[in-house]
Amino acid sequence: MALDRIPDPVSGRGLVAAELVQGLVVRNGRAGFMLEVPASQAATYAPIREAAEKALAALPGIDVAQVVLTAQAAEGATRVRRGAKVSDDPQARMVPPPEAEKPAHVRHVIAVASGKGGVGKSTVSTNLAVAFAQMGLRVGLLDADVYGPSAPKMMGVDGDPLFENEKLQPLEAHGVKLMSIGFIVDEGKAMIWRGPMASSAVRQMIHDVAWGSEAQPLDVLVVDLPPGTGDIQLTLVQKLRIDGVVLVTTPQEIALIDARRAAVMFEKTATPILGLIENMAFFADPSTGAPIPIFGEGGGVAEAARLQVPLLGRVPIEMGVRIGGDEGVPAVIGEPKGQAAQVFVAAAKTLWDAVG
Numbered sequence: 001m002a003l004d005r006i007p008d009p010v011s012g013r014g015l016v017a018a019e020l021v022q023g024l025v026v027r028n029g030r031a032g033f034m035l036e037v038p039a040s041q042a043a044t045y046a047p048i049r050e051a052a053e054k055a056l057a058a059l060p061g062i063d064v065a066q067v068v069l070t071a072q073a074a075e076g077a078t079r080v081r082r083g084a085k086v087s088d089d090p091q092a093r094m095v096p097p098p099e100a101e102k103p104a105h106v107r108h109v110i111a112v113a114s115g116k117g118g119v120g121k122s123t124v125s126t127n128l129a130v131a132f133a134q135m136g137l138r139v140g141l142l143d144a145d146v147y148g149p150s151a152p153k154m155m156g157v158d159g160d161p162l163f164e165n166e167k168l169q170p171l172e173a174h175g176v177k178l179m180s181i182g183f184i185v186d187e188g189k190a191m192i193w194r195g196p197m198a199s200s201a202v203r204q205m206i207h208d209v210a211w212g213s214e215a216q217p218l219d220v221l222v223v224d225l226p227p228g229t230g231d232i233q234l235t236l237v238q239k240l241r242i243d244g245v246v247l248v249t250t251p252q253e254i255a256l257i258d259a260r261r262a263a264v265m266f267e268k269t270a271t272p273i274l275g276l277i278e279n280m281a282f283f284a285d286p287s288t289g290a291p292i293p294i295f296g297e298g299g300g301v302a303e304a305a306r307l308q309v310p311l312l313g314r315v316p317i318e319m320g321v322r323i324g325g326d327e328g329v330p331a332v333i334g335e336p337k338g339q340a341a342q343v344f345v346a347a348a349k350t351l352w353d354a355v356g
């Protein structure tokens, strides 16, 4: 087959014979697969990925070809490996800060972080939360982005949470329990909050909310962290016992530098990094479907390899994702057949395998 005519630079065998081709799909004029390579060799394989994509695209009947380079973390890496449970991970066994606690009746906490604002952290958080709910899990979403709470809008809910039995009752949307500072103060006012005030508001949203009950604990709480690596983020990772964090970046250099800074913060607080999501990875040409790398190419893949964490997915720029965010219907519900939605669903499954 065409792919076997491309030699693996390491073994010298064809790509298929070298077992580098994973999940090959050929459907409706589209063809694609994942080229799974060792993390340390991701850069070596970048030209191979391109050659494989061209070879697929040249096949009769194929209009669109896409090959995604995914890096396996090296043996002995300290982060969570594909298929490994957090509890198997040496980094996870490092002692978290002594004051770190889980909210009552919450089994797992997954935080979503970015170094830079506007890379799609809230879009990823909301879609992951809804994808978890679609898997039948009991899910909460804590919008801890006190400087720009966007989850209420993206989930299509507004209102005042009730205070009952000394706890705030989260609002609910698309099968997800939701709490956001946006329910409590105007978006504009939240923006001017400063360190201690913001930190105490976040602590309250973690511990004074009825996320679950003895009989019905939450399976997973997704926490949308504020962008960056300031005081509030540090307070959160110190006070909240987080099973692991998902880093969101675009392929752009500036976002990657900031993502790296965030990764260092998580390393210092012994918070395992579950993987990286490259958002706005490309835009599919409307007439040909060919990926147009608007924010650059390969950055997220290379960064996941550098950090030795799984690449959880490459989310394309899709109009439906933006509209879904504006209209309060996340893409996994509004555009479930879209490529972006499918990436979110697959990432949610990988994450649940890692922590669940």
Ligand SMILES: Nc1ncnc2c1ncn2[C@@H]1O[C@H](COP(=O)(O)OP(=O)(O)OP(=O)(O)O)[C@@H](O)[C@H]1O
Binding pocket: 114, 116, 117, 118, 119, 120, 121, 122, 123, 124, 145, 148, 150, 226, 227, 279, 280, 315, 316, 317, 318, 319, 321, 322, 323, 325, 326, 340
């Ligand atoms: N894959 C995508 N395709 C199209 N639009 C997207 C995509 N990801 C995010 N967007 C849009 O980009 C904008 C910024 O996204 P979002 O609010 O999720 O970023 P953020 O990182 O949470 O920002 P901030 O940190 O400033 O809160 C939103 O309008 C959102 O709908």
